[in-house]
Amino acid sequence: MIQKPVSYLNFFLILSLGLLLVAAVDRGVALIFGDHTLAPLVSLLVLAGFSFFLTPNQIMASIPFFALESYFLIREASAYPYVRTATVFFGGGLAWAVCIERRNISNKLFEIDTILSQLPTPWLMVDSSGNILQASHMAISALGLTLPEIQASSFSYLFFPNEKKGDFIQTFLKVVDRHQGVSGLELICRHSGCSYYASLAPLSSSRGTSVLVVLTPKIPL
Numbered sequence: 001m002i003q004k005p006v007s008y009l010n011f012f013l014i015l016s017l018g019l020l021l022v023a024a025v026d027r028g029v030a031l032i033f034g035d036h037t038l039a040p041l042v043s044l045l046v047l048a049g050f051s052f053f054l055t056p057n058q059i060m061a062s063i064p065f066f067a068l069e070s071y072f073l074i075r076e077a078s079a080y081p082y083v084r085t086a087t088v089f090f091g092g093g094l095a096w097a098v099c100i101e102r103r104n105i106s107n108k109l110f111e112i113d114t115i116l117s118q119l120p121t122p123w124l125m126v127d128s129s130g131n132i133l134q135a136s137h138m139a140i141s142a143l144g145l146t147l148p149e150i151q152a153s154s155f156s157y158l159f160f161p162n163e164k165k166g167d168f169i170q171t172f173l174k175v176v177d178r179h180q181g182v183s184g185l186e187l188i189c190r191h192s193g194c195s196y197y198a199s200l201a202p203l204s205s206s207r208g209t210s211v212l213v214v215l216t217p218k219i220p221l
Contacts, residue, residue, distance in 0.1 A: 015065065043067070121138065133151070133210065182200050186218065194217065195218035196216060196217055197216045198214065198216075
């Protein structure tokens, strides 16, 4: 699901809390250690945190506030206030880029989920360790198990091949490690005893590599 943008009211509240945090940490450090100041560093950390839930435009709007605050907090204690303030702009630009990339990944995942929901065949989503993350309604019906039962199982336990089990596991690992899809893998469901032709395709995301398993029922001759 695509993350909804933070409302303007919540954005100003979050921005105010971030600025307050920078000032509190900077003044606290100055009170304890004298002329030492951490305003630019804390500003960068706050902007990095913002990149995970604010929009790129909101990140861009936040950067001048943190840069100005950092400058006024360090101008009397720092020998190079302009240089240190410039790092806030640079770090803010990186946070903006991270935010854009995060949203692109989120949009791609949403598109993948939309496409998967419309597939006319059973499918499973499996992580790199073989744990089953998701299953389509058709897969749940075909396997004769509930979704919690499927997710509590693993791909290598729920299915076994006609070929050697070692070759089956090696094929799965090749899909994960080399990002090479395979098709026509004949598997038998341990629960129902039904045979399927499985196609395995690697999918990369921010959470790592997962494997899409599309199951085509084998029609007996």
